[in-house]
Amino acid sequence: MPALEEVRRELAAALPAAALIDDHARLRTYECDGLTGYRVVPGLVALPGTHDEVVAAVRSCHRNGVPYVARGAGTGLSGGALPVANGIVIGLSRMRKILEVDTVNETATVEPGVTNLAISQAAAAHGLYYAPDPSSQQVCTIGGNVAENSGGAHCLKYGFTTHHVLAADVVLPDGTAARLGGDARARDDGPDLLGLFIGSEGTLGIATRITVRLLRRPAAVRTLLADFGSVEEAGRAVSGIVAAGIVPAAVEMMDALAMRAAEAATGAGFTLDPARAAAALVVEVDGPPAEVEECFRRIVAVCETNAATRVRVAADPEERARIWRGRKAAFAAMGRISPDYFVQDGVVPRARLAEVLARIAELGEAAGLRVANVFHAGDGNLHPLVLYDASAGQSEAGEELSRRIAELCVELGGSLSGEHGIGADKACSMPRMFSETDLAVMARVRDAVDRDGLCNPGKVLPTPRLCGERIGPYRAHVVEEAGLGERW
Amino acid sequence: MPALEEVRRELAAALPAAALIDDHARLRTYECDGLTGYRVVPGLVALPGTHDEVVAAVRSCHRNGVPYVARGAGTGLSGGALPVANGIVIGLSRMRKILEVDTVNETATVEPGVTNLAISQAAAAHGLYYAPDPSSQQVCTIGGNVAENSGGAHCLKYGFTTHHVLAADVVLPDGTAARLGGDARARDDGPDLLGLFIGSEGTLGIATRITVRLLRRPAAVRTLLADFGSVEEAGRAVSGIVAAGIVPAAVEMMDALAMRAAEAATGAGFTLDPARAAAALVVEVDGPPAEVEECFRRIVAVCETNAATRVRVAADPEERARIWRGRKAAFAAMGRISPDYFVQDGVVPRARLAEVLARIAELGEAAGLRVANVFHAGDGNLHPLVLYDASAGQSEAGEELSRRIAELCVELGGSLSGEHGIGADKACSMPRMFSETDLAVMARVRDAVDRDGLCNPGKVLPTPRLCGERIGPYRAHVVEEAGLGERW
Structure with a gap:
């Protein structure tokens, strides 16, 4: 590995000793981000403390033809910070001024x-x-x-x-x-x-x-948690809020399985009887006090019209914080009800929420796996959580189900990702969503900026090396046409 | 011009006869957009009526190496739709479904x-x-x-x-x-x-x-017109509104000269005594009625605290429409007080509004030309109107003053353009704002999409052909480094 050795030598001269990590045990800390299913131990980790040190690290990689991957806190959920074998990770954690x-x-x-x-x-x-x-x-x-x-x-x-x-x-x-x-x-x-x-x-x-x-900071905030007897009723309440011309600060939906896990982890006060709370909405309104009161009153009315079984209004900032803690902990809380899980991140046009939830339930049943749902209902941005047990050999079935859910979102006119990105995880699904022309333009634009193909290779865009036969016709055209070969 | 002839022949076969314009008198209609100082008669105008006809026109140009420029209604103010000599204009005015x-x-x-x-x-x-x-x-x-x-x-x-x-x-x-x-x-x-x-x-x-x-559509809208004895007082009122945490739907400022022209053209009811109205603000609030009333009350108070000499509240939709008609007609109304004018479009950080207005006044005085100001004060987006008389040989001085105002905005940490674009007008000023690296990346990204350099060449990016000596060091680096030569 002479090129990597050369980078190691150059960075040892340019960066403080503590800013370089190259013993195997410590390198393993960087082998994945929040998408733990993909792991690659990097050849070296550099932790520059200044702009000039970042420049030094990138220049050294560029000069020596060594690929590199930037990393923040490693919380990404699509493997965007997954290292490249024999490449370096440039961690920005020391630059926190x-x-x-x-x-x-x-x-x-x-x-x-x-x-x-x-x-x-x-x-x-x-x-x-x-x-x-x-x-x-x-x-x-x-x-x-x-x-x-x-x-x-x-x-x-x-x-x-x-x-x-x-x-x-x-x-x-x-x-x-x-x-x-x-x-x-x-x-x-x-x-x-x-x-x-x-x-x-x-x-x-x-x-x-x-x-x-x-x-x-808005002058006033009001938050409520509303339970519904079915996901459909909760979905209709979301449509009702939108149709009333209200733009809430947030409209989040959780299903019974998600509430059960979040309640076990946080005690946020979710209703645990699925007959009364098959789904719940967290709705928040913020702005000037007069507007907030008026909108909030109308939202409560919409929930009641749509058969909410309970509307709990946060009485004070502590109760509001508790509800949000419950919602925001939902992903991590899955560990309470399942040994393993995949977080999916698809989007559908808002009008197709009910349809996609029904079809996700069908796909889960067919695969024999449970799927919990926690999501940004106002945006149509789903986060289905596919629960599985790796020790029972369910990993592949779980991954396949998760992938099919993302592709279902695309079929329904939505997107592969709403906020977690494509990363390493979904690059090979990109041809489901984009035409060869679309992908070729993306590839050419990327090539115009990263002309050596060293900057986070293997992410976002599908290539034959990455996706093998799965990418189908994409192989023949895009890669040849863009002249990129096995570039990324 | 065999290439252009070939395009003419191909498009005559692909498009209806009425969709092609090639007699000189009618071609002259397309010689400029809203930036009337730059004029080039195109070789041919095509008016495709469908997506497929646009494809046919672009393919024909691409196949024959003929440059082309797309055009909407031709109201652009930076010459973005300026034709290329011996190129074609693709007008989209027939596609209006x-x-x-x-x-x-x-x-x-x-x-x-x-x-x-x-x-x-x-x-x-x-x-x-x-x-x-x-x-x-x-x-x-x-x-x-x-x-x-x-x-x-x-x-x-x-x-x-x-x-x-x-x-x-x-x-x-x-x-x-x-x-x-x-x-x-x-x-x-x-x-x-x-x-x-x-x-x-x-x-x-x-x-x-x-x-x-x-x-x-917001449930309620309220609009006011407030006069101030100085531009500084009006500026302080804008800062006061922002500091109060209010986000109005619009905050527009006009100076005495702009009001005089707009009043002559529209009779909107602007105050014409510069001692009482050296500047006026149009402020609009929209949203739920309760919020609108509350914000509006506070905005009136901020105006009064900042020595507004009059606050006129629009009593009904007609009065609101009249105020806006006055504001929106301000550019065209300059014809009432000056034979010719340039519209400038620069931006400064909001905090530097007073400073930039004082310096624009100085520049105008030094050039012996009047400058009227109409602008989006909330965004810091200025529209200085440089008044001149072409018949008195003031064109060059006017153009130079206008250019200096844009570059002053850049010096103050702002931008060359807020909403009118760079087009043909400001391409040669781009190196004042962007480094060679920045420009090279723009050039490479553009080249990645427009690989033959036929799509609206001569716009946005500076090249030696376009800017001659004026672009200075840019010439040596960007053009060579990006390998673009005289590309655009």
Whole structure:
């Protein structure tokens, strides 16, 4: 491995000793992200502390032809930070300075390793906060959020990461530095490279400094938890809220299985009788007090019209926090009711929610596996949790069911992913959703930025090496036409 | 010109006779868009009526190496639709079908030649509308809005075109068709090519079918017009509104000169005594009635605290329409007070509004030219109107002053353009704002999609041919490094 050795030697000279990890036991910490089914031990981990150290690491990889993968907190759920064998991982966890909170322009400028929640905490004294709120917000980093265009429960009203990032300093795959975006709120100055970068899953470079828009904390918030006797009734309540012209801050749905697991883990107070609570909605409204009261009153009425068996209104901030803790812990809580699980992340047009849930139940039954559902109902963004037992040999069946659910979402006019990304997990499903032309354009654009194919290879785009026979006609055209061969 | 002749011959076979224009008098209609200072008569105009006819036109150009420029209604203000000599213009004005208004998913799917306002009109019966509202919305087309990522007064609260387009069918520069985006509201499925396409000013292909998000018409709207004795006081009122945590639907500022012109053209009721009204704000709030009343009351108080000399509240929809007519007619109304004018479109961080206005006044004085200001104050998006008299030989001085104002915005941490785009007008100023690396990445990404350099060449990116010596060091690096030569 002379190339990797050369990178090791160069980085030993450029970075502090503590910033390099190369003993096997410690390297194993980096073998996967939140998608634990895929594991590759990297050849080396570098933990740069500054922009210049990131440049040094990328340049060294570029010079020596060694592939590299950027990593934030490793909470991603699609394997976007999965290492490449004999490649290096560039971890941004040491770059966690909050550089500025600008209260006049209402922005924060931070390093990529700052956690999502830390931005809101730094801004709180000024009545400001950062809106996108992934469930992992206490630990996930803003750099990872930018890579994945992360969402969260409140993105229904406030939009995704891409709607809140104003600028980023980026180290491009050849080690040069670019500044994408800027401080101005309105911008129409050439191709939107910042927009292209956000959500590119680490394939177009590494952000070393990020400026985000802050929002003023709403004056009032009200939250309710409503139980329904069937998923259909809960779905109709969601449609009713939307049809009433209300834009809640969040509309989350959980089914009975998800509530059972979350209750076991958090004691949030979910109803555990499936006859009375086959599904529950968490609905939140925020804004000026007068608006919040009016909207909240109408939402309660819509829930009652749609046969809610109970409407529990959070009486104080503690009760609100408890309900959200229950919702946000739902993924991890699956461990309480199943030895193993896959988190899926598909999207359907809102009007097809009831249909997709019925078909997911059928697919689960046919596969002999349970599927719990927790999701952002307002966006049509599903998170089916496929429960299985690896020790009973169910891994493959679980993975297959999860994959079929994602592809079902595409069939129904939706998307393979709403907020977790494509990563390593879904690259081979991309041809189900995109035409050969679409994929060829993606490949050419990526190639224009990452001309050596070293920046997070094997992610997002399908290639024959990655997908074998599964990608079918994609092989013949895209790869040849784009002249990329086994590039990524 | 055998190549152009060949395209003419092929299109005569593929398109109806009425869809081709090639007599010189009629071709002159297409020699410029809203930026009338740049004029090039095209070699041929094609007006395809269907997606397949657009494909035929693009394929013919591609096969024969003939450059082409897409055009909507020709209202663009940066010369994005300026023809190329001996190239063809592909006009989308015949493609104006509204294909679907989906009231469940709250979307509309339309052809590119549909006007911005026609979408809202088609959705009005369902209580829905399309939010971005350029001043030209009665005539400008959604295809042009997508190309330019158009804004408007209400984009402060609701965002720009890019925030409202969900999907587009696109004919790529080589004549293949791609579908960008999709119906799902949450999407995290590969690189955001739709985001890249929106605002690419016709350089990455031609949209033939566009799906936009519709919003529910707010239940209440209140509008006021407030006069101030100085631009600084009006600026402080804007800051006061923002600091109070209010997000108005629009905050527009006009100075005395702009009001004088608009009043002459529309009789909207602006105060014409500059001592009492050196500047005026149009502020609008919309939403649920209770919220609107509360916010409006606070905005009136902020205006009064900041020494407003008059606050006129629109008493009914007619008065509101009159105020907006006055504001939206301001550009065209300049003809009432000056034989010629340039519309500039720069952005500064909101906190630097007062500073930039003072410096624009100084620059105007030094050049001996008047500058009127009408702008989206909430976004920091300026529209200085440089008044000049071409017959008195002031054209060059006017153009130079306008260019210096845009570059001043960049110096102050802003942008060359907020919503009108770079087009032909500002390509040579791009190196003031972007580094060589930034520009090289833009050039490579564009090259990845438009590999033959035939799709709206000469726009957005500076090249030596276009900018001569003015682009300085850019010449040496970007063009060589990207291997693009005289490409565009």
